[in-house]
Amino acid sequence: MGSWSKLFGKSKEMEEMSNVKLAVVFYSMGGTNYQLAKWAEEGAKAAGAEVKVLKVEELAPASVIEGNEAWKATVDATKDVPVVTSEDLEWADAIIFSVPTRFGNMPSQMKQFLDTQGGLWASGKTVNKVVSAMTSAQNPHGGQEATLLSLYTSMMHWGAIIATPGYTDPVTFGAGGNPYGTSVTVGQDGKMIEDVEAAVKHQAKRTVTVAEWVKKGNQ
Numbered sequence: 001m002g003s004w005s006k007l008f009g010k011s012k013e014m015e016e017m018s019n020v021k022l023a024v025v026f027y028s029m030g031g032t033n034y035q036l037a038k039w040a041e042e043g044a045k046a047a048g049a050e051v052k053v054l055k056v057e058e059l060a061p062a063s064v065i066e067g068n069e070a071w072k073a074t075v076d077a078t079k080d081v082p083v084v085t086s087e088d089l090e091w092a093d094a095i096i097f098s099v100p101t102r103f104g105n106m107p108s109q110m111k112q113f114l115d116t117q118g119g120l121w122a123s124g125k126t127v128n129k130v131v132s133a134m135t136s137a138q139n140p141h142g143g144q145e146a147t148l149l150s151l152y153t154s155m156m157h158w159g160a161i162i163a164t165p166g167y168t169d170p171v172t173f174g175a176g177g178n179p180y181g182t183s184v185t186v187g188q189d190g191k192m193i194e195d196v197e198a199a200v201k202h203q204a205k206r207t208v209t210v211a212e213w214v215k216k217g218n219q
């Protein structure tokens, strides 16, 4: 590119920037879903998105958390992560949720956050958000798909556009093959069993890409 186009033209890098604003909203007790959220951030940033990583508010009493070393460590590790607000959702073109499985469902902390978005929903501001979800569970068949579906059910009410990974990239197979959204098994020691980093990054990139298509088509 010549100097004129450097000043006034769009560089190739600028053209590749997606312009998509992505909120990665997570809840985590043992740190797994915080890690998934950070990988999603990396994947989305590599795809050119502007990203905010945000946690939902903790609802458990401090006395309960204090008695659990892993939980306490996660609260400490995420103390500087902002708590998600309605304004963050309004800002976002796309949202990736990441939650642990709780009896085959999303945790109450995430449900409480969704249930306080009635105002945003009523004003039509949840419509056309491109959404995707990730999860973890202690057992390989511990309710991962059900947890993802619990989130997606609410998203259907929001008029959001659900962008699942499906089998759009072979990385999904190496990560356990969940087409609903990346899921990982977490052992008793709190360590992830499958290597899902690439699958998370692919899911993030795909979410950003679909959001980009929606944004362009809506202009």
Ligand SMILES: Cc1cc2nc3c(=O)[nH]c(=O)nc-3n(C[C@H](O)[C@H](O)[C@H](O)COP(=O)(O)O)c2cc1C
Pocket: 027, 028, 029, 030, 031, 032, 033, 034, 099, 100, 101, 102, 103, 104, 105, 135, 136, 137, 138, 139, 140, 141, 142, 143, 186
């Ligand atoms: C109240 C409760 C319910 C849980 N329910 C399930 C379950 O239904 N199936 C399962 O495999 N694991 C279950 N687990 C294990 C969590 O899913 C697991 O610890 C979590 O995915 C780790 O994610 P995190 O490190 O982000 O907290 C449960 C854990 C708790 C505390």
